[in-house]
Amino acid sequence: MAGNVLYSESGGKLLSGESLTYRQYSLVMQKDCNLVVYDGNEPIWASGTYGKGSNCFLTLESNGELIIHGYPLFIPVSSPIWTSGSTSVDGSYVLVLEYDGGLRVYGPVIWSIPSQSAELRSDGYGWPAVNDSVLWTGDVAPIGTTIVNSVYKLALEDNCNLTLSDTSTKRVLWYTNTSNNLRDCFVTLGATGEFSIKYMGGETLWSSGVQPQYGEYVLVLSPDADLDVYGPSIWTAEKSAVVAVAATAGDSVPSGEKIVMVSKE
Numbered sequence: 001m002a003g004n005v006l007y008s009e010s011g012g013k014l015l016s017g018e019s020l021t022y023r024q025y026s027l028v029m030q031k032d033c034n035l036v037v038y039d040g041n042e043p044i045w046a047s048g049t050y051g052k053g054s055n056c057f058l059t060l061e062s063n064g065e066l067i068i069h070g071y072p073l074f075i076p077v078s079s080p081i082w083t084s085g086s087t088s089v090d091g092s093y094v095l096v097l098e099y100d101g102g103l104r105v106y107g108p109v110i111w112s113i114p115s116q117s118a119e120l121r122s123d124g125y126g127w128p129a130v131n132d133s134v135l136w137t138g139d140v141a142p143i144g145t146t147i148v149n150s151v152y153k154l155a156l157e158d159n160c161n162l163t164l165s166d167t168s169t170k171r172v173l174w175y176t177n178t179s180n181n182l183r184d185c186f187v188t189l190g191a192t193g194e195f196s197i198k199y200m201g202g203e204t205l206w207s208s209g210v211q212p213q214y215g216e217y218v219l220v221l222s223p224d225a226d227l228d229v230y231g232p233s234i235w236t237a238e239k240s241a242v243v244a245v246a247a248t249a250g251d252s253v254p255s256g257e258k259i260v261m262v263s264k265e
Contacts, residue, residue, distance in 0.1 A: 003133060004097040005220055012060035025101040029058050033070050039101050045237050052081045060095050063087040064107050064234045086235035094220055094230050096134060103237040106218050106230035110193050111208040113164065113174045113227045135219040140188045149221045160185040160205060162197055164227055173225055176206045193217040193231050
């Protein structure tokens with residue numbers, strides 16, 4: 001699985017042996033049933049579920065909960081062996097492997113562009129994966145490319161018009177229809193989930209709308225050209241939050257403990 005985002009709405013599953021990647025970081029659903037974040041070859045977080053089952057897989061549910069499922073010995077039905085323990089309302093969520101190796105679940109979706117028609121979408125498979133598909137709360141992006149995923153690019157043009165385009169066909173799929181010939185604009189994601197284009201002086205040129213809840217949000221461009229704001233964050237596993245023993249189903253992840261069993265396959 002390419003990229004650093006797992007989506008609940010597209011199946012939300014990380015199978016045994018699959019991983020998310022971002023720069024030197026990787027989140028691996030290992031064949032020994034341990035879910036591990038690596039900084040290069042160094043483990044920095046683990047679920048502590050080593051040897052707790054076979055053919056284990058991670059799911060991101062429609063309520064934002066992460067669950068590791070495994071098959072006990074001689075039992076053909078999978079069962080939960082670990083959960084994140086954090087849930088919210090039903091909706092669309094994302095698990096993001098972040099720029100510092102941390103893990104966060106964001107959601108539900110609070111803003112999105114109109115769905116692109118099948119005619120406008122191209123088959124992005126086979127193109128190199130690009131990890132910079134996420135804009136985080138507080139990020140500021142000047143004129144130029146904002147985020148990209150496969151053949152899709154979100155960019156702030158010289159005239160301050162924000163466009164989503166298919167670079168393989170040169171077609172514009174969505175745009176804000178904003179204009180400012182002074183070129184003094186930037187895009188940003190605020191702490192209420194507001195995605196906006198602003199003038200350098202701070203005045204808003206265009207906005208997705210303000211949400212009442214402060215928190216951590218992400219703007220995500222998916223491999224299918226969906227552009228969504230998710231949030232706020234409902235669960236996090238910072239890179240220092242390592243675990244020593246397996247958490248049972250329903251338990252949240254303990255933090256600050258030493259990893260005692262992680263094997264890289």
